[in-house]
Amino acid sequence: MSRLQNKTALITGGTSGIGLETARQFIAEGARVAVTGTSAAGIAAARAELGDKALVIQADAGNAEGQKAVAEAIKNAFGHLDILFVNAGVAEFGPIEQWTEASFDRSVAINVKGPFFLVQALSPIFAKGASIVLNTSINAHIGMPNSSVYSLTKAALLSLAKTLSGELIGRGIRVNAVSPGPIATPLYSKLGASEADSKAMAAQIQSQIPVGRFGTASEIARAVVFLASDEAAYTVGAELIIDGGMANL
Incomplete structure (x- = not known):
């Protein structure tokens, strides 16, 4: 398909998980893509997989000042930006x-401050008709124990999607959000728990999902493709909850 033909896109946290899968789907849909990542290993792996189909930028998602350098790299590479998927984030529980x-x-800093100042830095080069998609979380809606800080950052990001949608629509820029439930990505292996504790946590979470499984990165990426495309031209300030029914419990 070619729903994103000739469009330029930036995906933060695009070297693994949902971000990397979204980069694959954006490229398949015809977009010119840039991704950011933090770790040298992740950057190298993304470059090896995506090759010359994507610009890979090393950047600290939580460094507000550093977002200007990301915006400058996008301006130099593309001249303008049609799509921004704010996906980089950290999940810490306790x-x-x-x-x-x-x-x-x-x-x-990583989940709220960096994204805010990235949008600010990119503001001058957003094209008319641009689409911004923020990756929030079902945790913005549910009272999961030990998720207080993670949940408040995602709730803030969701609020930002709604307020920016009103602020930027006058320029023809649409802002929307996806709110995934538990997704099978490398994120869960980065929480610092032992293998046994990680398995126990995964089993406990899975028991709360009505469809009986974790979601996949591909399922989230397909929703992002829709919101990024002209098919969603009438979708503004919306939130797509993709959680296997978890929020309905």
Whole structure:
């Protein structure tokens, strides 16, 4: 298909999981794609897989000042930007007693502050008719124990999708959000738990999903493709919840 033919796109956190799968689907739909990532290993792996079909940029998603450099790289490579998928994020869980100011600030910087200043930095080069999609979470809606900081950052990002949609629609820029439920991605292997604890946590989470399984990165990416495309030209300030029915419990 060619729903994104001749469009330019930036995917943050695009070197693994949902971001990488979305990059694959964007490319298949005809877009010129740039992705960002943090780790050298992830950058190398993405370059090896995507080859010359994507520009791979090393960037710290939580560094507000650094978002200007990302915007400059996009301007130099593409001249303008049609699609932004804000996907980079961190998921850290723990009871309220265990949180420190430093760990709180890290989650807020990566999940909220960085995305806000990236949109600001890219503002001058967004094309008329551009689409911004923010990757939030079902945790913005449910009271999951030990997810207080993660949930508040995703709720803030969801609020940002709604307020920016009103602010930017006058320029023809649409802002929407996807809110995934539990997705089978490398994110869960980065939580620092033992293998046994990780399996127990996964089983506990899966028991709360009515469809009885984790979602896939491909299922989220397909929704992002829709929101990024002209098929969603009348979709503004919306949230697509893709959670296997979890929020309905």
